[in-house]
Amino acid sequence: MKHHKYLIVGGGMAADSAIHGIRKIDPSGAIAVICEELHPPYDRPPLSKSLWKDAQFESIWRSQHNLDIAIHIGKKIVNLDPARKTATDNAGNSYTYEKLLLATGGSVRRLSxxxxxVIYFRTVDDYRNLRQLCEHGSDxxxxxGGFIGSEIAAALAMNNKRVTMLFPESGIGARVYPRPLSEYLNSYYQEKGITLHAADTVRSIQRSGKKFVVTTENGKVISVDGVVAGLGIQPNTDLAAQAGLEIDNGIVVDELLRTSNPDIFAAGDVANFYSRLLEKRMRVEHEDNANTMGEIAGMNMAGQKHPYHHQPFFYSDLFDLGYEAIGELDTNLEIVEDWQEPFRTGVVYYLRERRVRGVLLWNTWNKLEAATELIAEKNEHTPATLLGRIRN
Structure with a gap:
């Protein structure tokens, strides 16, 4: 049985950031990382963004900078005993710990x-599989039509592939973008050569020789060389539930990122934290949250008391369009659009009871601080008070 002062379950961005957080405070305490993937930590956003442009593949790997850690790749913790402070992996190896971090991320939703x-796009192996298909496939x-689907469709089209998008909503990003912007994106993607089947879902996907045959509920039959699905994730909470930790849309943590067991922390996609800015609990599946939360969790595991009061932002690239955003983006909220150039440059505000809850900075850069301050003000607003409030 191997003993480590710090045991990290998961090998993603949050886990890697936690290592650096620990080492800022404790330069020598033994750290072990148990990583189910067969790769050390890497940056995930380039898989659907820059690697399809001009970035080098090797640029995704996150360096450990000689931080003296043990990384066990291809292993999965399957049993956790908080009373004995032991964890057991799927090879039968047991580890003891003083502080433990659950950075278990999420599992992709799959089609029946x-x-x-079908490639459920999330990991570096998914990227490699899709790249391999692209060497010979054209369709x-x-x-x-959400975050991953819209990015991958754009990436494939930019690499001269014929792309068909299939999604149940009326438009690309219809759950988060105002209807006019979503409708514009439909037209924009079609101008880029992408075929859209909106308001439709998959009935079946079968192989026919080297081809995939996709049949939709609306009766469309599409023969292609590859199928990619971006359907979101479910947080990996099974281990936490088995250990008796509090679960509610992820693993519930306090402001120090401790779970209901004070010696077990959680961070990243799987952690349900309280947002002081939005005055609600939430779970965020984006890079900024993984990096910032992971580092703070690591520092607190090493004895610090840093509250996680950060409100993470998120971003996307869609051909030559892009955005940064913060807060709640939900089309069920009241929406105020302020376009400098319609659908090319502008700011979209999301309000509940006249208070700004989220801000979408569409091709509007270096304004995240202003957007955060606007939400934090908690003042009542009307379209008149918001128009022109944030500009490039």
């Missing part, structure tokens, strides 16, 4: 009645 070779279906 679909061929097993692809992308299922999902």
């Amino acid at each position: 009645n679909a061929d097993e070779n 692809f279906v992308v299922i999902g």
